[in-house]
Amino acid sequence: MPRPSSTSLTPAAPTASVTSVTPSEAHDARAETRAETREMARVQQRLADAIYEHRLPPGTKLPEVDLCRLLGTSRGTLRKVLDRLASEQVVEQIPNRGAFVARPSVDTTREVYALRRILEAGVVRTLANRPCGPWINDVRHQVDEEREANRVGDTGRYIRLAGKFHLDLAAATGNSALNQHLKRVVAQTSLMTALYDEPGTNNCSVLEHLEILDAIQAGQHRDAERLMEEHLNRCERQLRLDDEPKPVDLSQALGLGATSPAKSPIR
Numbered sequence: 243m244p245r246p247s248s249t250s251l252t253p254a255a256p257t258a259s260v261t262s263v264t265p266s267e268a269h270d271a272r273a274e275t276r277a278e279t280r281e282m283a284r285v286q287q288r289l290a291d292a293i294y295e296h297r298l299p300p301g302t303k304l305p306e307v308d309l310c311r312l313l314g315t316s317r318g319t320l321r322k323v324l325d326r327l328a329s330e331q332v333v334e335q336i337p338n339r340g341a342f343v344a345r346p347s348v349d350t351t352r353e354v355y356a357l358r359r360i361l362e363a364g365v366v367r368t369l370a371n372r373p374c375g376p377w378i379n380d381v382r383h384q385v386d387e388e389r390e391a392n393r394v395g396d397t398g399r400y401i402r403l404a405g406k407f408h409l410d411l412a413a414a415t416g417n418s419a420l421n422q423h424l425k426r427v428v429a430q431t432s433l434m435t436a437l438y439d440e441p442g443t444n445n446c447s448v449l450e451h452l453e454i455l456d457a458i459q460a461g462q463h464r465d466a467e468r469l470m471e472e473h474l475n476r477c478e479r480q481l482r483l484d485d486e487p488k489p490v491d492l493s494q495a496l497g498l499g500a501t502s503p504a505k506s507p508i509r
């Protein structure tokens with residue numbers, strides 16, 4: 243169901259009764275709605291990047307007042323963005339306590355990795371059983387970028403590209419239901435990596451990504467499935483499941499440079 247918006251016009255057929263709204267007012271309202279959509283996208287991107295790149299770890303409180311100030315946005319926009327992230331299970335909203343970066347439990351972590359093994363074995367089987375499209379060259383190029391990001395120590399970019407590898411394979415199947423589902427579980431495992439990753443380890447191996455691509459391209463679906471399963475098993479084994487998160491500086495986490503006086507508590 244579409245979210246209500248204070249600035250959007252009620253959807254209606256063009257011939258419906260719109261006598262109270264002049265064309266100029268309708269134009270202004272549409273422009274305002276587009277501006278709001280862009281602003282939501284900007285705020286969501288900033289928050290999601292900070293979460294997926296592990297600058298805002300799981301369990302971090304997301305105080306509305308601080309975030310509005312730091313991101314230069316309105317409370318209404320921020321709330322809509324938090325609602326959206328909550329629907330993606332990236333943020334958890336607790337009545338009377340506010341919003342927090344979701345903090346998946348150890349059991350949930352194990353279940354989600356098991357789900358990924360099932361889904362992604364299906365992804366690589368599907369891809370290996372059909373002629374390889376031009377997508378594979380794009381993904382290979384991206385794995386090169388992933389290797390470079392890892393080499394120069396650009397952790398945020400490396401984490402994003404490593405996750406994107408798995409999403410790009412799902413997208414290449416052309417199955418949008420599978421693609422949507424995998425987006426959600428990859429986002430969840432990104433949180434789990436932020437929460438439980440052993441410092442200094444690289445959760446996704448570039449070499450393993452290349453081996454998976456080779457098996458797909460050669461049409462070796464059994465090898466591709468086995469390599470993907472082993473890869474995800476190794477990702478899961480790298481997690482340290484008893485880790486405690488540390489306090490976070492919201493301003494730095496959001497990529498805003500200067501140190502904020504308000505440290506965000508971890509629940």
Ligand SMILES: [Zn+2]
Nearest residue numbers: 404407446447
């Ligand atoms: Zn990977």
